[in-house]
Amino acid sequence: MKIKYPIEWDERDRFERPMKGWLDHVTVETDDGRTFNLSFYDPVRLAQDLEEEVKQGRAGIIDKGLMGMALT
Numbered sequence: 492m493k494i495k496y497p498i499e500w501d502e503r504d505r506f507e508r509p510m511k512g513w514l515d516h517v518t519v520e521t522d523d524g525r526t527f528n529l530s531f532y533d534p535v536r537l538a539q540d541l542e543e544e545v546k547q548g549r550a551g552i553i554d555k556g557l558m559g560m561a562l563t
Contacts, residue, residue, distance in 0.1 A: 493520040512536025 497516035498504060508514060512533035519527045532540070541552055 492522060494518070495520070509533070512539075 495518040496514075513531065513536050515530035517529045517531065519529060521527075537552070544550075544552055
């Protein structure tokens with residue numbers, strides 16, 4: 492399995508990424524060649540984004556491959 496990140500990880504990313512609470516455009520390629528696009532959200536950030544979507548009159552967040560997890 493191969494994991495491809497949308498950015499080159501450096502010390503700044505290791506420090507800042509958990510504070511942002513999300514990471515998208517991660518691609519996983521399985522050994523048989525299938526690929527999956529994933530988005531990761533910290534539960535707090537996901538709740539904040541969902542609240543904002545509802546305020547804007549949208550029903551919610553739809554993101555195929557959405558993974559909720561703590562990014563600490």
